[in-house]
Amino acid sequence: MALLQRMVEIESPSDDKAALDRMGGFLAEQFQQLGGSISFSQQREAGNHLKAEFPGRAGKPLLLLGHFDTVWSMGTLANMPFRIDSGRAHGPGIYDMKAGITMMIFALQALAASGGNGHRPVTVVLDTDEEVGSRTGRPFLEAAARECEAVLVLEPSTGPKGYLKTSRKGVGETTIRVRGVASHSGVDFEKGHSAIVELARQLLEVVKFTDTARGITVNPGVIHGGTRTNVVAAEAWAGVDLRILRAADAAALEQRLADLKPFDSSCSIEISGGINRPPMERTEGTVRLFRVAQELGSAIGMDVEESSTGGGSDGNFTSALGIPTLDGLGALGEGAHAVNESIVVDELPRRAALLAGLLQSL
Ligand SMILES: [Zn+2]
Numbered sequence: 001m002a003l004l005q006r007m008v009e010i011e012s013p014s015d016d017k018a019a020l021d022r023m024g025g026f027l028a029e030q031f032q033q034l035g036g037s038i039s040f041s042q043q044r045e046a047g048n049h050l051k052a053e054f055p056g057r058a059g060k061p062l063l064l065l066g067h068f069d070t071v072w073s074m075g076t077l078a079n080m081p082f083r084i085d086s087g088r089a090h091g092p093g094i095y096d097m098k099a100g101i102t103m104m105i106f107a108l109q110a111l112a113a114s115g116g117n118g119h120r121p122v123t124v125v126l127d128t129d130e131e132v133g134s135r136t137g138r139p140f141l142e143a144a145a146r147e148c149e150a151v152l153v154l155e156p157s158t159g160p161k162g163y164l165k166t167s168r169k170g171v172g173e174t175t176i177r178v179r180g181v182a183s184h185s186g187v188d189f190e191k192g193h194s195a196i197v198e199l200a201r202q203l204l205e206v207v208k209f210t211d212t213a214r215g216i217t218v219n220p221g222v223i224h225g226g227t228r229t230n231v232v233a234a235e236a237w238a239g240v241d242l243r244i245l246r247a248a249d250a251a252a253l254e255q256r257l258a259d260l261k262p263f264d265s266s267c268s269i270e271i272s273g274g275i276n277r278p279p280m281e282r283t284e285g286t287v288r289l290f291r292v293a294q295e296l297g298s299a300i301g302m303d304v305e306e307s308s309t310g311g312g313s314d315g316n317f318t319s320a321l322g323i324p325t326l327d328g329l330g331a332l333g334e335g336a337h338a339v340n341e342s343i344v345v346d347e348l349p350r351r352a353a354l355l356a357g358l359l360q361s362l
Contacts, residue, residue, distance in 0.1 A: 007098040008082045008091035014069040014132045020047025023068050034108050046136045047128030054122040060149035061121035064104050066097050067130030071337045088342040099343045100154030100330030107355040119360050130314055145318040153315040153327035156336055163307040165328030166286050170279035171312040172242035176202055177270040182234035192232025193266040196225045199236040201263045209256055215245025243310055250275040277312040278320035285324030296357040302350055
């Protein structure tokens with residue numbers, strides 16, 4: 001709890017390089033004290049991504065994967081301080097995912113304390129822009145993952161029983177931008193071609209691409225357009241969230257978006273973006289990891305179950321490379337990205353023990 005409290009109190013929002021680099025420095029010290037060799041991927045705007053490598057027996061390393069950026073702006077701590085109340089620890093980023101990083105540290109400590117190098121080498125990779133799409137973190141973590149046997153992701157677990165995650169949806173974002181023709185809505189109404197009306201019609205088309213049975217959803221989540229009510233709008237755009245369950249569905253969905261044509265030929269439309277996080281599919285390799293976790297769990301009286309989620313993580317990238325990836329190994333709690341963000345304190349030790357067991361047996 002003391003270590004976790006220190007981490008929560010070093011705020012580290014995705015958009016604050018200085019803050020992220022402070023957090024990275026603190027974590028580097030922790031991993032170094034455990035015997036890790038530290039390296040940073042230096043970034044100009046994002047925080048520097050951290051890698052710590054631990055020796056082991058021969059063989060490919062296991063990758064412990066996570067991020068130390070949070071969705072919480074600098075200063076959040078003032079209104080949402082670290083506190084423990086009724087068995088739960090609260091604070092910005094505690095569940096997503098500073099508790100998961102704490103578990104990594106304690107699992108590595110347990111491994112070192114058990115003596116011997118019977119386990120595989122372990123590589124820890126923590127990136128700093130996961131919450132904003134891992135734009136710079138992705139190549140760094142993918143390069144590390146390619147060297148590894150399997151990936152264990154310490155993102156939060158699912159639900160009140162702390163289920164692991166064996167599949168995640170792929171995530172994308174598209175922007176639909178419409179240019180119309182402005183005019184005075186009273187004097188020259190006929191000369192105008194409303195970008196807002198055109199965009200509205202386009203959105204009614206794209207929502208038809210949703211196919212919940214196939215796990216495809218299309219959500220126009222942001223809309224902007226126009227200047228004044230007495231002006232026929234010259235411009236409008238919408239930001240649309242895309243989710244897919246199967247990698248094979250990405251190309252078809254992107255094609256359907258690219259094929260959109262304006263209803264009003266005096267308007268033009270421009271589509272940008274697409275799927276940027278491939279789905280983490282429930283592969284054989286991932287299921288194998290899950291079975292090992294389940295067996296280890298039963299040895300310590302822990303009911304280990306699997307789940308699937310619509311949310312993406314960096315595990316999507318490593319899984320898409322074909323590397324067995326088990327996610328949701330982090331804390332049990334609730335309220336990721338929400339004011340009730342918290343973890344169940346008593347669940348931390350055995351979840352860390354499960355992680356140490358995985359590091360020892362895989
Ligand atoms: Zn996260």
